[in-house]
Amino acid sequence: MGKVTPEEIADKLAKEVLENQKAKRIKVRTLIGHFDYEKRTEENATRITQLLADRNILLNPSIMKLGETWQLKLDDRVYLSENKEENRIIETENIEIESYDYKSDKWFDDILTKHFRTEKEVENKFILPLLNRLNYSDDDRFDGMTINVANGSRSSVLEVDFALSNTENENLEGQILLVVEAKKEDRLYKQVELDKAQKQVKSYAIWLSCRFGLVTDSKTLQIIDLFPRINEMKVIFECKREELKENFGTIYNLISKKSLTKYYEKLNEN
Incomplete structure (x- = not known):
């Protein structure tokens, strides 16, 4: 009997998730062992992530090497879940903006007359506030999070301007809630540049196991569902x-720390 292929292993894991109709919780060490890898490498982490994504299975949080270190220990657990239609919707009702009267916040009025001269100024004076x-x-x-993606002799390093998580929530340890792509002011005025920025932030989605992205040049702001399907995205x-x-x-309901924490907690329950 021939050796089981990585594709067949991914098929088996996907079938288990689909038949059980809920997320499968598994140690990183066990997941890698299923694919008959003796140790964790950037190449096999890339391969596992891609194989499961190809079968419409989400892997949360990411098992990739982010920055210079592995974000998850081998004994940490991840969730495998089906990319269901109902899981693509953020529940935006009744998310209370905690003790903050944004309508009286002068920052929103002050930025109307600001000119940000560089991409760094967009980051520091618009995105961070x-x-x-x-x-x-x-x-x-x-x-400036880097993602090391390896495929055989080919490798690439992607750099994310900002990757956001909830460091106070132990249940979401390692989970990236939101990725942000910054551009120089007025750069997104041209559709070709907007398309390029969207594709850039989309390229992070599978590897970071992150569903939502924010793209902005301070003049235009887009929130994107990065993973409605493997090769799709949706503003x-x-x-x-x-x-x-x-x-x-509306923005708070979609991508605040509170809203996306609630989203990912629910996702891991399914």
Whole structure:
């Protein structure tokens, strides 16, 4: 009898998830062992992630090497779950903006007349204050996160401007809630540049096991579902800088730390 292939192993794991109709919890060590790998490498982490994604199975949190270290220990557990239609929707009702009167926040008015001269200024003077208002702390934010993707003799390193997590929630340890792609002011005015930025943030989705992305040049802001299907993405919200204040409640409901924590906790229960 021939050796079981990685594709057949992925088929078996996917079948278990689909038949049980709920997330399968498994140690990283056990998952790697299923694929008959003796040790964890960037290449086999890439391979496992891709094989499961090809079968519409989400792997949360990511088992990839992020930055210079493995974010998960071998005895940490991950969830394998089906990418169901109902799991693609963020429940936005009744998310309370905690003790913050954003309608009286002068920052929203002040930025209307600002000119950010570089991409770094967009990051420091627009994105970081916005993330703070979405309740992400400095500890929740990984600036310039690299993702090491290896496939045989080919390898590449992707760099994410900002990767956000909830460092206070032990149940979501290692889970990336949101990725942010920054561009120089007015860069996204051209559709070709907007398309390029969307594809750039989409390229992080599978490897980070992250569903949602924010793309902005400070003038335009888009929130994107990065993973409705393997090769698809969907803009679920868009506004201009001058519309930011009136739409902040919607933005908070979609990508705040509180909202996305609730989303991923529910995902792992299914």
